[in-house]
Amino acid sequence: MKKRVSLKDIADVVGVSTSLVSYVLNNKGKENRVSEETAKRIREVARELNYQPNQIARSLKSQRSQSIGLIVADISNPFFSNMARTIEDEAHSRNYTVIFGSSDENSTKLKKVLDFLTTRQVDGFIIAPTEGCEETVRELMKNKTPFVLIDRYFESLSANYVIIDNFQASRDAVSHLLEKGYTRVGLVSYRSELIHFRNRVRGYEEALKNAGITPDAKYVKEVSYDTFETEMKKAVRELIFEDKAEAIFFCTNTLAIEGLKQIFGLGRKVPEEIDVVAFDQSIAYDFFEYFIPHISQPIKEIGQEAVRVLLEQINGENEGDARICLKAKLKSHPAPADELKTA
Amino acid sequence: MKKRVSLKDIADVVGVSTSLVSYVLNNKGKENRVSEETAKRIREVARELNYQPNQIARSLKSQRSQSIGLIVADISNPFFSNMARTIEDEAHSRNYTVIFGSSDENSTKLKKVLDFLTTRQVDGFIIAPTEGCEETVRELMKNKTPFVLIDRYFESLSANYVIIDNFQASRDAVSHLLEKGYTRVGLVSYRSELIHFRNRVRGYEEALKNAGITPDAKYVKEVSYDTFETEMKKAVRELIFEDKAEAIFFCTNTLAIEGLKQIFGLGRKVPEEIDVVAFDQSIAYDFFEYFIPHISQPIKEIGQEAVRVLLEQINGENEGDARICLKAKLKSHPAPADELKTA
């Protein structure tokens, strides 16, 4: 790596001290009584030498790295990579850099990544918390580390978050099924105490009750994150063969994709033999003869709000809590062509 | 943000100089003749105070930020987000952090992101170069900035890269179609001079020639990155209605997805009425009644090799060039269930 040009290099060429150069290049020449002549010369030389400020040195002095850490379950999950993209754009436009890490829904890994990025002095975090990471989050609060949770939150902690109304969204999704006249509707979720999953189940139950149906535990299947493929096989089989389910609500995009694979694997037709509604969009939905109705999350808005809330915290503008809950809508018809790009 | 504990804090508690603390915590106590007793005490206090080294300060001193910049076309594209994930894992395991940026296939944006990350003193870059960014890459070489190109490269530049053999892969893909007896095979690619696209077209032509068919320009459709949806519509219609194509080779995952949408939109059956082969995997392929044969890129290997090559360069271990070309294989049958996860 070629030696980068520093303030000192410019100072030497112009024949002044580094302070003057610093003042001028930070547009503080006027208030520090730098003559216009010298200022001009400094700017000239800076351009000639292609000076780029050393953010590391700046950070050391200012105690600000101008970077934020983004920790999600898995950056290769479309939901999170789309989120990452909007966060990137938003952060860059505010002169912040994004460093990312994946937790794999594992609280130990989350802690590890968090520590790793903390060492790098990121100014704050945007975190999709895993199950069982309350202690870690509590520590962040204790240290007054700026952060904002996304996608999930903890009722027991008064932390900032940006989420969607999972209860309402699920209720809408399941109601959409029930309006078709089904009475035996299954649900597949992850086996998790994370509140967003709990709320999705609650929304499902609420929809049933509203339709005069008493929720039955046998229709609620939970699979674990690490082995969901095999468990999904079992769940789908049970729902179809034993419970005679007429429709299934899948609580995430990964679950829906895997569940649909299993349904097709059994040779069942959607929606004639088994109907389906899903949470989150997937590129795959555009291809079924039957459009899969699904909850479409406002990913862009979540990302933008998260960055906004975080930067407010970092800049000390936001002493109260920012608990933002957005609405997610059910999409029951294919998007017009020009909207597909962002799906 | 709570004040972080520094070497000085530990030094004050123990009653020694910061140097000693630094030596001990960097395991250089022995060679600097620190008594085992003092060393022990220092380690104790460091643990008690939960000392975390300040990487910014370290970076300033060492001129190494221990971070790498990853610049791809769009992090929300599954190909790149999967790549990002393997690069993240690989980098973290070697104590490097990953900062990312998207170029949107736009050379001006690429330069902007590159400059932005350069200011942050990243130690090197992994870049998926855009069309027309040769000058920018040349400048990196001139500055001796460590970097490695992925996915694409430039014949005119002797830069390090990790790519796949696009020529061979495309030839295999198209040959697979031709073996079924088709004679009118179309191709849809991006309108781009990037070598990987050129090689995919060359591979297609080679396959035709090998089968005794003279390539005909009318079967080669090119669409532009920014408006490919509308252009795809036109291209697919032309291939089917005017050129009477029996099969189409799509040169990327995004093109295949959009192309298939158009084909289905026209009510055409795959493969009976129009056969298809694609470049890159997509989660969507698992759902067609007919499995879409496609080129499966060794994403994990590309990412790992890229990090390896880059770090060798950063550490000055790699003076010669590292031009790595991996093989990509045609997948013409569904993957067994346990491989789907990484698809």
Place this chain on the structure above:
DNA sequence: TTCAAAAGCTTAAACGTTTAAGCAACTGGG
């Protein structure tokens, strides 16, 4: 007993910035 070597520490400089404080030379009102 002498003193070179070893042991155990400290000092100081450096990395590239920022910024408060200080200094010298000039200006102009009385």
Place this chain on the structure above:
DNA sequence: CCCAGTTGCTTAAACGTTTAAGCTTTTGAA
């Protein structure tokens, strides 16, 4: 023509590390 105020700069310290160099004190062989 005196000196307060202004102008235009420099000095120095600080951020948290690393590390070469230096300074005592102790040790032990001759």
